[in-house]
Amino acid sequence: MDTARLLRTSTTVLAVAGLLLSGCSAGAGHSAAASTPTGAVAASQTTAANRAAAPLAPLPATIPDALKPYYEQKLVWHDCGSGGFQCTTMKAPLDYHHPVAADDLTLSITRKRATGPGQRIGSLLVNPGGPGGSAIDYAQIAATHYPAPVRARYDIVGMDPRGVAHSDPVVCLTNRQMDAFTQVDNDPHNRSEINAISAADKRFADGCEQRAAKLLRHISTIEAARDMDILRSLLGDARLNYLGKSYGSMLGATYAGLFPSRVGRLVLDGAMDPSLSSLEESRTQAEGFETAFQSFAKDCAQHPDCPMGQTTDAAGRYIVSFLSSLDAHPLPTGQSRQLGESLGTSGLIEAMYAKQLWPVLRVALAAANRGDGGPLLALSDQYYERSSDGSYSNLMYANAAVNCLDLPPATRSVADVQAVLPAFRKASPHLGPDFAWMTLSCAPWPVKATGRPMRIEAKGAAPILVVGTTRDPATPYQWARSLASQLSSGHLLTYQGDGHTAYASGNDCIDTAVNLYLLEGRVPPPGKTCS
Structure with a gap:
């Protein structure tokens, strides 16, 4: 389960893989369709937001x-x-x-x-x-x-x-509490899992208030x-x-x-x-990660060891089935933590940040097919900046604290999320629900947002x-x-x-x-x- 919006730093990839400043190419090539990635609807929505x-x-x-x-x-x-x-x-x-x-x-x-x-x-x-x-x-x-x-x-x-x-x-949780937070299913299938998301967000917000109340306001x-x-x-x-x-x-x-x-x-x-707005950001990010997944799927299909099949449609079906299987049957990882759907999803998201991580993800998915969730868990740990000793950087705590102060919550209730789910699914058939439920993370925040959407001229x-x-x-x-x-x-x-x-x-x-x-x-x- 991820905090606030997925606005991530490039340092995770830099520190772990040595990629983005190493002289390696960040990828090339594009289709005519990809050269205009926004579409008329997204462009008109952005223009309207700018005016407002x-x-x-x-x-x-x-x-x-x-x-x-x-x-x-x-x-x-x-x-x-x-x-x-x-x-x-x-x-x-x-x-x-x-x-x-x-x-x-x-x-x-x-x-x-x-x-x-x-x-x-x-x-x-x-x-x-x-x-x-x-x-x-x-x-x-x-x-x-x-x-x-x-x-x-x-x-x-x-x-x-x-x-x-x-x-x-800013520090909000103990390392053990953060481990539990990252494992909450962010694509709920029943009322119990929905309640778990709300409870986890509340514990996170309460932890921040208890440990950093004065700073949260500034x-x-x-x-x-x-x-x-x-x-x-x-x-x-x-x-x-x-x-x-x-x-x-x-x-x-x-x-x-x-x-x-x-x-x-x-x-x-x-x-x-x-x-x-925060909601507009989250929805367009969902679309962005969907585009990245489609690019990864096309690249993966060119390799004989691709575990997702040889077409993008097959890859889409595979990833939905794979993440669903993790929900029902988490994989062993060689550690005390198993690889459930939430950690598997964050590992997938981490690899979308850099083309150089696509081979790492391909290998990790193949290992998961053999029953080993360890490599995909390692990608998830990169995303959260979790060290091998079980300690976390304060990245996710500061991420939530800044985001929740800069903009009002994207959604404030389960009903709000359920209302926007169709739009998120349309933007991202494979990751949209996760992004939609992540919009709840600022709802229980103890400090009212001081920022607002703004044009910067x-x-x-x-x-x-x-x-x-x-x-x-x-x-x-x-x-x-x-x-x-x-x-x-x-x-x-x-x-x-x-x-x-x-x-x-x-x-x-x-x-x-x-x-x-x-x-x-x-x-x-x-x-x-x-x-």
Whole structure:
């Protein structure tokens, strides 16, 4: 059972498989149908949402007196780890409207200085998404694997957002409780299973309130973006240079909306659409993961060892039957946990994030056919960031805390879910019900949402580069198109391919276009497409 919306970070794949920054291709090739993945209905719905959402208003350019102590603090760097990294911390107000020093948050930061040759441009703040992905962990990868010309001229900087990883992390459950949470069936077939979902969501929300009540009220994307402006100032940069992936694009776009005059070079890769409601996001994500599954099925059918059959129709029938069988007869895994339907589904979803994981999934499904659920359980553990010792990162806790504060709940009752199930099944015949029931996760949240759907225009901002992948499962391509159209200075770069996010994934065309923007400020020509 998954929390909130499936807005996932690319760091899971990076850390476990070493794929998305390793120089491997993120996939190529597309059909004519795939080049327009949204369809007229989805496009019209997005356009209507854009018109209905109110714009995000910028903050005053002058720093309020109450916040000046935060902008005037001094960063004290020290060497940390190997490879020339430095670390530090900074203070940020828990509540920007009522800053109180006793309540300040301590946010952790790392950087690696520009390596040269060439004149240093400034700092490049990076964020991998989530919400809940560690920017510190990601910066350590980016600082060694981003294209060399970018690393030569930028300090690569990562700051874990408030509530994430090394920055006053939100914690909601014990590891044993989280194990139980992840095993709740998210495609219920009877009243007992429906009740189990509601009870699990309530236990999760109650755990967050018990352990992090004060922070839950101040963990929004807007507050995290304001933290980024303090860091920009402390780093000595007049403007923010930034590369955000997945949810990291939302952070970057929000920053641009709040501080348009301080926008430097912003890359928003795997872009989100801030004008959508939580329900609209979930439904279009269901469609995105269905598209990814169809791509996986086509690829699998080309291999003689594909356990799903040799056609996409056969693959669809197989996966429905397979997941249903896990519900009735969980598989042994060599551990105390068995592979039930919920863990099997999350393992499947994890493999949709990167084409390089498709062979891993193919092998895992073949092993499951032999009665061994261990390989598919390993994929599920990657999704949840569960270590081999049974401990979890705080990814899923921060994910829920941010999502449930940023937008009102997608659904508030079992009846609400049942009402939207047909639309979700239409969007995703194979995963739609799981996505529909996941919309309940914010219903019992102890804190009322402070955010709302909004257009981000960032009038007056320097050119902003938005990158969208046509068959991205987690941040569907229409979101990138929508965000680029909302931003007054938005420029869309398209990657026709599979996988979640595109830059530094092995496609020379994408990397060249992004590098030219970061190094020279040159945006791609209108309609620029890579494959």
